[in-house]
Amino acid sequence: MNIENAQVQMRKGILEFCIMHIISRGEVYASDMLDELTSAKIMVVEGTLYPLLTRLKNSGLLDYKWVESQSGPPRKYYVLTETGKKFLDEMQQTWNELSDSVNTIVQKTQHLENENKESSTN
Incomplete structure (x- = not known):
């Protein structure tokens, strides 16, 4: 299994959630979303963001307005x-x-790994 593919799939799964959180704070421009996602180490490109924004708009979850620059x-x-x-x-x-x-499962695994390390050093 390719770790990069697994990482990409995990990120894709939460991208919509993160984008909606960013937009929930108030009116936001797409490049500002890209900047925040990038600074949070959620790498996304315009070619991914714009189709997702369009899909969310078409689903009735987002709207937009044009503002003169x-x-x-x-x-x-x-x-x-x-x-x-x-x-x-x-x-x-x-x-x-x-x-x-997920945290419950991961913490249990980490706890068991720590117990195993302790018992192997004794």
Whole structure:
């Protein structure tokens, strides 16, 4: 199994969740989303972000408005719709449950590994 493929799949699974969280804070421009995702080490490119934003918009979870820019063409700023806010709340609940479940399993594994290390050094 290729570790890079596994990492990409894990990141894809949470990208929508992270994007919706960023947008939930208020109107946001796509390049600002890219900057925040990159600084959080969630590598994403425009070719991934824009189709995802379009899909979320077409699903009724996002909307956007055009804002004139002093330094170029108008910019598209994204916001969550009321449906998007409810969807994000449900995603947050799922994330909390999933995170707790995964952490329980990982912590048990780490605990057992530590016990095994201690018993092998004695």
